[in-house]
Amino acid sequence: MTLNVLVIGAGMGGLTAALALQKSGHRVQVVDRVPELRPVGAAISVWSNGVKILKALGVGDAIEQASGRMDAMAYHDQDGTPLTRFSLRPLYDDVGQRACPIARATLQQVLLDAVGQANVTLGLACVGYQVNDDGVTAEFADGSTRRADLIVIADGTHSRLRERALGRAVARRYCGYVNWNVRVAATPDLAPLNQWVQYVGNHQRVSMMPMSGDPATPEFYCFFDVPLPIDTPSDPARYRDELGEIKAKTDKDGKVSITWPEAGMYWMEAELTTDKGVSKPATARRASYSATLEVLAQ
Structure with missing residues (x-):
């Protein structure tokens, strides 16, 4: 029996569900409220079992080509002292598949191409649905409706339809820590x-994971886990105020001393100078020497 399926949400879950349903012979349409799919987030580590599923859906080769090569794991303490290192090869051999750390935007694009952009409608926000004997009718913010035999709700962590489907409220629970994710150019001096x-x-963690399959532009997926009280200020303006520019040069030992004008968040970026006196941003040398610092009041 072939079903007409409507998937609400064109993220990782929605597109994967759509692709799986297509492979099962069903007619699938995907809708999402966003007007365009922009690169969002840093990366995602798709482990061996997930990659095997993606292979069964026909996108495994594309995922492997675009992902980083992760052959081992290592732990260090906060001072850089090695704690342990072990190969992931036994795991891969047992499961029959390596893990594939990959940029979220790349994974989403691979899935989108496989589903077919003609089967995806953007800028259409689903605000409700009605179930009847003939199936289900999706209702959209522009007043339009679509009928389907089945609806898959995959509109993300801030889903507007989840509570309707479950018949109860779903409370978000803060786990006690905040995670920041970034992508940086990968160099052997980092890891x-x-x-x-x-x-x-x-109680904190910094992680660097290889995530790019292009040897010409290797990247690390970095994430920082820091425990913070639930009442920690989260106003984005607190991190974006422009407080002017401070320039300083290192001394002969490569050290620099900076006096911060006030407490707050600061973006710090270094530049490299060659022996010919030519100054280049660190990013031009495929190295990352930048950080966000919080200066606390005394």
């Missing part, structure tokens, strides 16, 4: 290019 490295200590 081996085929190894997932983590620094742990004082």
Whole structure:
């Protein structure tokens, strides 16, 4: 029996569900409220079982080509002292598939291409649905409706339809820590290019995971886990105020001293100077020397 299926949400879950339903012979349409699919987030580590599913859906080769090579894991303490290192090869051999850390935007594009952009409608927000004997009718913010035999709700963590489907409210629970995700150019002086490295200590974690399959532009997926009270200020303006520019040069030992004008968040970026006196941003040398610092009041 072939079903007409409507998937609400064109994220990772929605597109994967749509592709799986297509492979099962069903007619599938995907809708999403956003007007365009922009690169969002940093990366995602798709582990061996997930990659095997993506292979069964026909996108495994594309995922492997675009992902980083992660052959081992290593842990260090906050001072950089090695704690342990182990190969992931036994796991891969047992499961029959390696893990594939990959940019979220790349994974989404691979799934979108496989589903077919003609089967995806953007800028259409589903605000409700009605179930009847003939199936289900989706209702949209522009007043239009669509009928389907089946609706798949995959509109993300801030889903507007989840509570309707479950018949109860779903409360979000803060787990006690905040996670920041970034992508940085990968260089061997930061970590081996085929190894997932983590620094742990004082209930915090910094992680660097290879995520790019292009040897010409290797990247690390970095994430920072920091425990913070639930009442920590979260106003984005607190992190974006422009407080002017401070320029400083290192001394002969490569050190620099800076006096911060006031407490707050600061963006810090270094530049490299060659022996010919030519100054280049660190990013032009495929290295990352930037950080966001919070200066606390005394």
